[in-house]
Amino acid sequence: MxxxxxxxxxxxxxxxxxxxxxxxxxxxxxxxxxxxxxxxxxxxxxxxxxxxxxxxxxxxxxxxxxxxxxxxxxxxxxxxxxxxxxxxxxxxxxxxxxxxxxxxxxxxxxxxxxxxxxxxxxxxxxxxxxxxxxxxxxxxxxxxxxxxxxIYIYPDIYEKLNLKPEILKLLSLAFNEGLQDKAIAAHICVSERTVRKHWETLQAALGIDCHELRNQGINIRVFTKIRARAAGLID
Missing domain, CATH: 3.40.50.2300 (Response regulator)
Structure with a gap:
């Protein structure tokens, strides 16, 4: 037995x-x-x-x-x-x-x-x-x-991404496929204005001050990519 x-x-x-x-x-x-x-x-x-x-x-x-x-x-x-x-x-x-x-x-x-x-x-x-x-x-x-x-560096972002998972798609299209906002909008079936709002949500959650970056002459999209990668959102 x-x-x-x-x-x-x-x-x-x-x-x-x-x-x-x-x-x-x-x-x-x-x-x-x-x-x-x-x-x-x-x-x-x-x-x-x-x-x-x-x-x-x-x-x-x-x-x-x-x-x-x-x-x-x-x-x-x-x-x-x-x-x-x-x-x-x-x-x-x-x-x-x-x-x-x-x-x-x-x-x-x-x-x-x-x-x-x-x-x-x-x-x-x-x-x-x-x-x-x-x-x-x-x-x-x-x-x-x-x-x-x-490595949960920016905790607020994940709560927001739970509500807006399309932001992960935006990141993939922008940084893995190299698409600009107009093409991204077409892919996820939203307006370019909505895409810009997604960028704003993402950048705010990542602690990115776009106004300050502009004053310093730093490329905002490149900086966003660096922060997103550090947060584990993209490869």
């Missing part, structure tokens, strides 16, 4: 990372702590979704710098989209994000706060002992997002 029970509760861990060397190192470390656990790995977001559906892991250990499919370029946006999809469909799944890009998680902090399962984060430079401790916390359902709070 006990042997059957042990088989039922065998730990299932899914590793998701775009680099084989990271997958192999993590798998070896996890095996030292959970020798009877079942560990599988994947390098893409799409395959990870399929493995979650078919395998129902107890824990995901993942980077957010991922390609959607093999052969595609890895992006933090892909990882964030994947993470949001997973949290929405599997609200009690335990998640450990280990990435050099953890500050990007501020973009989805409301979803993380609502997540019912364990959710922990760490940079990839943590020691093996620290990592094992963090994994143990995730499996116990702990939430450890101190790293997000630490």
């Amino acid at each position: 006990n042997q059957c029970l042990a088989k039922k509760v065998s730990l299932q861990i899914l590793l998701v990372d775009s680099y084989d060397i990271a997958l192999n190192a993590t798998a070896q470390l996890v095996k030292t702590q959970y020798p009877d656990g079942n560990i599988i790995s994947t390098r893409t977001a799409n395959d990870a979704i399929n493995k979650i559906v078919n395998w129902q892991p107890d824990l995901i250990i993942m980077d957010i710098y991922l390609p959607e499919k093999l052969g595609e370029i890895a992006q933090t946006k892909t990882g964030l989209d994947f993470l949001q999809q997973v949290m929405q469909k599997y609200p009690k799944l335990n998640i450990f994000v280990q990435s050099p890009y953890v500050k990007r998680l501020v973009q989805i902090k409301p979803a993380i706060v609502k997540h019912q399962g364990g959710f922990v984060i760490a940079d990839k430079n943590v020691t093996s002992q620290e990592m094992l401790s963090i994994i143990d916390g995730a499996l116990k359902g702990f939430t450890r997002i101190k790293g997000i709070t630490d």
